[in-house]
Amino acid sequence: MPEHADRMDRGAPSPDAGAVDRREFVNNLLGACCAGAPLLLGVLRISAAEAQGVDEPYDPTEHLYGMGLDVRKCIGCARCVVACKIENDVPAEPHFFNTWIERYVIRENGEAEVDSPNGGIDGFGPIQNPAAVRRTFFVPKLCNQCASPPCVQVCPVGATFITEDGVILVDEEYCIGCRYCVQACPYGARYMHPEKRVAGKCTFCYHRLVNGLVPACVEVCPTGARVFGELNDRATPLARFTRFNDLQVLKPHLNTKPKAYYANLAAEVS
């Protein structure tokens, strides 16, 4: 048999009893894979559901998140800044913030002075020349979770993106650390993580949202200056907030369509 001769020539084992023919082996392998695949996939799916820790899998298409911030309720205690750093493992040293508090001092001549020493965590010192103050107030700041985010547009690798529920996230495993997004954000809401060497930003505490919790800053805000909820649902605190307040967004002329809505915001704030 020529086939047999060929096999012998290449030094393959002789087709004695118990030996498997090459074609048969490949067929067996394919069969085993087909039989085992559903089992394997099932295990994977179960472990994914367990990791999420919820009974029903989270469906991002059913949500659209936004935050309301009432400037007139903010007391500048910076509990939100502390909570955010703890919850999201933000470096404790200054200059790295997902959210921070700014103090505005409007002088008698209309000039606005803004400061935010360590994001407000260590408190705010006395105001210089207090007699020449027209108004002064605190403004909480964070990523505005824009519907048209410049940071996402400039990312060269697709490592920062907007999810179906409207949250801008950073893929830390895929980010190349080029800092384009830090440059592009008009709100200064991004920074370079000093240890991970990737872009860091507010995630609206996405890991809390998928479990039905509000972001940590909203949880700890003692005066209710921060309100969280859904934009396409009337029965959330945010819907009430939007109904009862005149709202503004920061830098509306940039057409970034922020989803952080401010109530009682002064014109000096940008």
Added chain:
Amino acid sequence: MPQQVPRLLAVFVLAVVGLLVARSFLVPETFGDRGHFRAAAVDSISAREKQYAGHAQCALCHSDVTETRLAGDHRSVSCEVCHEPAAKHVAAPMDVKPVIARDRALCVLCHAYNPSRPTGFPQIDSVVHNPRMPCMGCHAAHAPETPVPPQACSACHGQISSQLTVSHHAALLCTTCHEAPEEHRLNPRALRPSKPTQRSFCGTCHAGGISGIPQVDLQNHGEPHVCWQCHYPHHPEAG
């Protein structure tokens, strides 16, 4: 068919195949499944560990404290503001205990006087307000009440009173212009102090021909507005 067409086609096919092979290596798994990003990244972000359990979790066991808190002025202050993040306590209630918050410094974070804080928010000067005393000696943290109603208006209206002291109206008492019912000190938002409603009220000084005080002709000046609609009486413009 010209001779070069098959060759060009071969080169083209080779380039396309090369591109597809390179793409399959370079584009990470799950990229593009949900958009221009790695779908797996959303899963890994969702799986991050949370530190703050949320006040709903606390209420499950500590319903008595929650009830007290929700009835008092700290109803909007969630447990973990003072007791620090408690997700680990929720996971292992007996092994990990949350912080018992007794430190005066903690209360002062919110209640120290700061001119940038909104008017009406309860604030004290922690240097002169019973220094070294724990706040909880007089105030119940879960349902704080003011043991002694504030005596001076400046206790709550610090920003106004500090402006007033440097203004031309520094000599005026709050009660010169405002009638504050006694109840306002105990329940500030239920009963609010009055404001002058008549132009003639300001006119008693500013249209009464008193020398050394800026005078206006009420007949021709500012009708139909009440004076404080244009002038800020706590810090009126000079001259």
